[in-house]
Amino acid sequence: MKLNKEQIEAKDDSERVLFINSLSGFKSANLVGTANDEKQSNLAIVSSVVHLGANPALLGMVMRPHSVPRGTLENIINTGVYTLNHVNTDIYQQAHQTSARYPEDISEFNEVGLNEQWEEGFAAPFVKESHIKLGMKLREKHHLAINGTEFLIGEIISIEVPDELVSEDGFISLEKANTVAVSSLDTYHSTQLLGHLSYAKTDRDLSFLDREG
Amino acid sequence: MKLNKEQIEAKDDSERVLFINSLSGFKSANLVGTANDEKQSNLAIVSSVVHLGANPALLGMVMRPHSVPRGTLENIINTGVYTLNHVNTDIYQQAHQTSARYPEDISEFNEVGLNEQWEEGFAAPFVKESHIKLGMKLREKHHLAINGTEFLIGEIISIEVPDELVSEDGFISLEKANTVAVSSLDTYHSTQLLGHLSYAKTDRDLSFLDREG
Numbered sequence: 227m228k229l230n231k232e233q234i235e236a237k238d239d240s241e242r243v244l245f246i247n248s249l250s251g252f253k254s255a256n257l258v259g260t261a262n263d264e265k266q267s268n269l270a271i272v273s274s275v276v277h278l279g280a281n282p283a284l285l286g287m288v289m290r291p292h293s294v295p296r297g298t299l300e301n302i303i304n305t306g307v308y309t310l311n312h313v314n315t316d317i318y319q320q321a322h323q324t325s326a327r328y329p330e331d332i333s334e335f336n337e338v339g340l341n342e343q344w345e346e347g348f349a350a351p352f353v354k355e356s357h358i359k360l361g362m363k364l365r366e367k368h369h370l371a372i373n374g375t376e377f378l379i380g381e382i383i384s385i386e387v388p389d390e391l392v393s394e395d396g397f398i399s400l401e402k403a404n405t406v407a408v409s410s411l412d413t414y415h416s417t418q419l420l421g422h423l424s425y426a427k428t429d430r431d432l433s434f435l436d437r438e439g
Numbered sequence: 440m441k442l443n444k445e446q447i448e449a450k451d452d453s454e455r456v457l458f459i460n461s462l463s464g465f466k467s468a469n470l471v472g473t474a475n476d477e478k479q480s481n482l483a484i485v486s487s488v489v490h491l492g493a494n495p496a497l498l499g500m501v502m503r504p505h506s507v508p509r510g511t512l513e514n515i516i517n518t519g520v521y522t523l524n525h526v527n528t529d530i531y532q533q534a535h536q537t538s539a540r541y542p543e544d545i546s547e548f549n550e551v552g553l554n555e556q557w558e559e560g561f562a563a564p565f566v567k568e569s570h571i572k573l574g575m576k577l578r579e580k581h582h583l584a585i586n587g588t589e590f591l592i593g594e595i596i597s598i599e600v601p602d603e604l605v606s607e608d609g610f611i612s613l614e615k616a617n618t619v620a621v622s623s624l625d626t627y628h629s630t631q632l633l634g635h636l637s638y639a640k641t642d643r644d645l646s647f648l649d650r651e652g
Contacts, residue, residue, distance in 0.1 A: 241609035248611035251467025396454035398461035
């Protein structure tokens with residue numbers, strides 16, 4: 227089918243949400259861990275984390291104040307820190323359940339059955355069951371007036387990852403970590419390696435790297 | 440392993456690039472099609488497309504002026520339009536090859552063996568071999584001074600997708616489209632469905648939807 231702008235806008239709301247959310251391609255699946263000043267924790271799944279740069283190590287994240295529990299955004303702004311924890315195949319159902327609208331004084335950790343992991347001197351909890359855990363420091367917040375979303379830029383200031391996932395050249399196997407991919411709003415996928423491709427040059431053919439993972 | 444900010448920054452440049460690029464999770468794989476005023480085409484793979492909203496239908500995209508061929512960014516700004524074309528398992532090697540630094544007057548379409556598909560009244564070419572094709576209109580450009588990248592916000596103004604991929608509720612099966620996921624800088628993955636999960640509510644357990652795809 228081919229749709230133009232008018233046909234897209236004419237779709238029923240719930241149908242359009244599933245449809246348009248499918249179009250960006252596969253998405254990352256991360257749990258955002260935060261806390262308020264009393265260490266009351268919050269946990270929210272997000273599929274909008276995007277790589278911004280490696281030096282400094284920066285990740286962007288889109289937050290929709292109307293759909294994500296507001297507590298998460300307020301906590302990030304108040305404490306200046308948050309955690310990002312990869313969602314893996316063992317915990318994707320608990321991770322999805324964090325998107326239910328729990329009251330603000332309820333911790334999603336308890337409700338969905340995931341465990342807080344606190345590190346000394348860091349004011350946000352990690353998810354113990356996650357294999358790849360990032361400590362993030364908020365660097366910038368951009369209000370996107372076009373649709374009322376917030377684009378947060380955070381710097382990666384700590385990384386926890388199992389040694390056996392990391393290749394000599396720095397590559398981390400998300401597949402070995404059982405990290406999942408998301409499509410649309412509600413669909414989770416595991417992955418299968420197609421290949422590691424060599425750096426593309428104009429004067430030679432691509433080859434497959436024999437890196438493990 | 441656990442790394443702090445100093446240990447992250449101490450890594451060798453090429454190692455840090457592969458390492459940090461792994462940390463956001465799985466990424467979307469799209470080919471950006473553009474053209475200059477003479478319809479000279481450009482094609483570039485990007486892994487930074489992110490969903491911003493369904494109404495209006497908006498996608499964000501991070502572009503690094505120093506790593507992506509500048510022609511793509513210039514063409515988007517000049518013509519105000521671009522296309523996004525999902526990378527599938529049949530074309531991921533050609534898609535990766537677009538990242539080689541071809542001279543500006545060379546079209547990556549020809550060099551990597553993909554075909555241009557032009558639609559009347561739209562000043563950017565689609566990729567014929569892609570199954571999910573989006574016509575995009577540039578709406579905003581945010582310069583991210585923190586690391587010199589550009590965050591482009593585009594509105595989806597046309598969609599081409601095979602009927603058989605679309606469920607009654609609006610969901611599009613990226614898996615049936617053979618859309619690939621990317622990890623780090625150079626690694627491509629196909630996917631396997633774990634499940635479609637019901638809308639999370641605080642007062643009931645999750646269930647699996649029996650939607651096809």
